[in-house]
Amino acid sequence: MIIEPIAYYHSPLKGKFGLPRQAGLAPGLLGEVRFVPPYNAEEAVRGLEEFDYCWLIWGFSMRADSNSALTVRPPRLGGNKRVGVFASRSPFRPNGLGLSCVRVESVSGGVLRVSGADLADGTPIYDVKPYIEYSDSRPGAGSGFVDASPWEPLEVHIPQETALQLGPELAETLVQLLSQDPRPAYHHDAQRVYGIVLSGFEIKFRVDGEQVFVLSAEKC
Numbered sequence: 001m002i003i004e005p006i007a008y009y010h011s012p013l014k015g016k017f018g019l020p021r022q023a024g025l026a027p028g029l030l031g032e033v034r035f036v037p038p039y040n041a042e043e044a045v046r047g048l049e050e051f052d053y054c055w056l057i058w059g060f061s062m063r064a065d066s067n068s069a070l071t072v073r074p075p076r077l078g079g080n081k082r083v084g085v086f087a088s089r090s091p092f093r094p095n096g097l098g099l100s101c102v103r104v105e106s107v108s109g110g111v112l113r114v115s116g117a118d119l120a121d122g123t124p125i126y127d128v129k130p131y132i133e134y135s136d137s138r139p140g141a142g143s144g145f146v147d148a149s150p151w152e153p154l155e156v157h158i159p160q161e162t163a164l165q166l167g168p169e170l171a172e173t174l175v176q177l178l179s180q181d182p183r184p185a186y187h188h189d190a191q192r193v194y195g196i197v198l199s200g201f202e203i204k205f206r207v208d209g210e211q212v213f214v215l216s217a218e219k220c
Contacts, residue, residue: 005124007035009058009117016062018182018196020118021075022089023100025180028173030105033112033125040110045128049107053131056117059124060096067092076149079185083145098123101131153179156212165217170199178205178212 011031013019020026033056035044048054071082072090085093102114112128156175163171183194190208193215197203202220206213 003126005036005059005126006039007033007112007125007128009033009056009119009121009123009125011117011119011121012199013177014121014197016120017194018177018198019120020116020177021180023102023118024116025118026173026176027103027116028169028176029117030113030115031117031119033114033128035110035112042109045107045112048104048112048128048130051104051130051132053101054104054112054114055127055129055131055136056098056100056102056114056119056125057127057129058098058100058119059126060091060093060098061123062120067094067096073185074145075185076146076151087144097126101136152210154181154207154210154212155179156214158214162214162217166201170201174198174203174214178214181207181212183207 009031010033011029013029020029034040038044067085069092070085072085072088072092073079073082074088074090077083091098098119100118102117105113105115107113156178158166158171158174166174177196177198182196188207190206193204193206195202195204197220200219201217203217204215206215
């Protein structure tokens, strides 16, 4: 089967470093699904604005084309324990397809505006489907090793001057992103400085224990 992108995702977060680990963990992160012809016509998205959420089926475009490993090391397990690739959401998969549930903010012409996506800028979108609560939701469902490995968000400290520079909405989005500890599981050097580009700002930060310290935010 050959599939072609019907759209591409555009995000204020440039690059894959700092992306939310799962969809919905950074609800303040806004982005756009921009459809390509002929799917950028009103007919293709008619009625989608009536749904609160939708599913995006997309491709891991920033990784190798294929991966045949049968096991992976999830960050939730500290990067030290292996589980089967099909028991994980690792990007290193046989076919490199991703699935994300995102909030529908608006639909206009050939653009679907969403929030809470965990996609990198430029990600190809292969399909869009509405989220339907009665069939898609499974309250109380067990989540395997995720349930057994509770995760607590980190405490994020942003200097007042930097927060004013970013503005309240962008500062809150930054807190949502950094609280998830975007570092690889094998990076735990409290002196190491990391950087992400968000909405035209190059933001530097470091992580010490359970706390994140924003060091600077420069226009780029």
